[in-house]
Amino acid sequence: MSIKDLLSLSGRVALVTGGSRGLGLSMTRALAEMGARVAISARHAAELQEAQARLRAAGYAVHAAASDVSRREAIAALVDSVIAALGPIDILINNAGTSWGAPASDYPLEGWQKCIDLNLTGTFLLAQEVARRCMIPRQTGSIINIASVAGLRGTMPDELLGVGYFASKGGMVNMTRALAAEWGAHNIRVNTICPGFIPTKLSSAQLERNTRQVLERTPLGRLGQEDDLQGLTVLLASDAGRHISGQAIAVDGGRTAV
Numbered sequence: 001m002s003i004k005d006l007l008s009l010s011g012r013v014a015l016v017t018g019g020s021r022g023l024g025l026s027m028t029r030a031l032a033e034m035g036a037r038v039a040i041s042a043r044h045a046a047e048l049q050e051a052q053a054r055l056r057a058a059g060y061a062v063h064a065a066a067s068d069v070s071r072r073e074a075i076a077a078l079v080d081s082v083i084a085a086l087g088p089i090d091i092l093i094n095n096a097g098t099s100w101g102a103p104a105s106d107y108p109l110e111g112w113q114k115c116i117d118l119n120l121t122g123t124f125l126l127a128q129e130v131a132r133r134c135m136i137p138r139q140t141g142s143i144i145n146i147a148s149v150a151g152l153r154g155t156m157p158d159e160l161l162g163v164g165y166f167a168s169k170g171g172m173v174n175m176t177r178a179l180a181a182e183w184g185a186h187n188i189r190v191n192t193i194c195p196g197f198i199p200t201k202l203s204s205a206q207l208e209r210n211t212r213q214v215l216e217r218t219p220l221g222r223l224g225q226e227d228d229l230q231g232l233t234v235l236l237a238s239d240a241g242r243h244i245s246g247q248a249i250a251v252d253g254g255r256t257a258v
Contacts, residue, residue, distance in 0.1 A: 006240035010035030013086045014237065015078075017069055017126065018096035020047040022200040023146065023226055025054075027093055030230035031237060032060035036091065039063040039082040069096050070118035075125045079133060088134040091237045094123040094172075095146040099165040103157075112164035119168035124175060127190075131183060141188040142237050143179070146229075147172040149196045149252045159210050159217075169194075173248045180246030189245040191236050196252025198224035219254030 014031045018024040019040025032038050032055065040055075042048045045066040052064040063085040067078040082089055098118045100111030127143050135141030150160060151169030173192050180190040197214045215221055228251055235241045250256045 001239075003240065007234055007238045008035050009091070009234070009238055012036045012090040012237075013082070013088060014038045014091035014093065015041065015082050015089050015130070016093040016095055017041050017067075018146075019093075020044065020051040023195065023198065023229055024093070024095040025051050026226040027095065027229055027233045028062065029055065029058070029060070030227075030234050031091065031093075032062065034234050034238070036237070037061070037063075037086045039065060039086055039089075041065045041067045041069070041078055042096070043068045069122040069126050070098075070114075072121070072125055075122075075129050078126070079129050083134070088138060089130050090134070090141055092127060092130045092141070092143045093146065093233065093237075094126060094143065096122065097146065099162055101160070101162045101165075103161055104163045107163050111162075112167075115162075115164035115168040116171075119165070120171045120175070123172055127179065131179075131186075131188060135188045136183070136186045139187050141186075142241070143188065143190045144233060144236050145172050145176050145190070145192045147176075147192045147194045147248065149194050149250055149256050151192070152194055152248060152250060152256055156213075158213050176248060177246045184245060189236070189241070191241075191244060191246070192248040193229055193232055193236070194248055194250045194252070194256075195229060196224055196250065196255045198226060198228065200226065214255075217255060217258070218252070219258060222253055224251065224253060 014036045016028045019028045020042035048064045055062040065081040067074045147169040150166045151173040176192040
């Protein structure tokens with residue numbers, strides 16, 4: 001089989017949460033370009049509709065479903081919507097996430113709970129629903145969780161504060177390993193992508209304060225860009241990555257290597 005065939009996603013259905021902007025929108029475009037039929041979800045319907053219009057203008061037919069995956073009662077309805085529109089889900093990108101920055105000594109329970117509810121609990125419940133209804137019965141699937149380098153190590157306070165964010169992303173990394181170990185018997189691959197500092201709506205305020213420190217500590221000497229996750233996403237979603245599972249892969253310009 002040629003590498004083009006291995007990377008092709010033709011005929012597959014993908015769901016990308018947090019798909020209305022930033023990294024989620026970029027990954028959606030990559031999956032659609034490789035032939036997948038893609039559904040995107042996000043909390044804000046207006047942003048979602050705008051993203052859908054942009055993708056359709058580029059020639060990609062994309063289903064949009066407004067949903068807040070931090071609310072457990074919304075999970076099944078989201079999966080229902082995607083299955084009804086496109087069919088069983090082959091690829092799940094758990095990209096929806098949030099952060100809360102504050103010193104650990106003053107970190108509010110509200111911030112902790114917000115990060116855990118969306119980044120960790122919501123990610124697990126959606127993966128569970130999709131696996132149970134679409135992947136396990138069909139004995140195939142790829143789940144890609146979008147964590148962060150903050151899930152792999154701590155950082156100095158001048159770079160990033162947010163113990164709830166760190167805890168939730170670290171939980172995602174080890175949850176990925178546990179799910180990969182358990183669901184491998186069903187030919188379901190589960191991996192995590194751990195981006196470094198990439199200018200997005202979520203990170204822009206932080207980067208206004210710490211870009212110099214980040215660049216000094218990054219071997220490639222550059223910030224990431226939204227399209228830096230596209231190639232790895234396609235690899236992990238496709239047959240080209242069929243023997244990769246349980247991995248947490250940093251996309252950070254070498255930051256975690258030093």
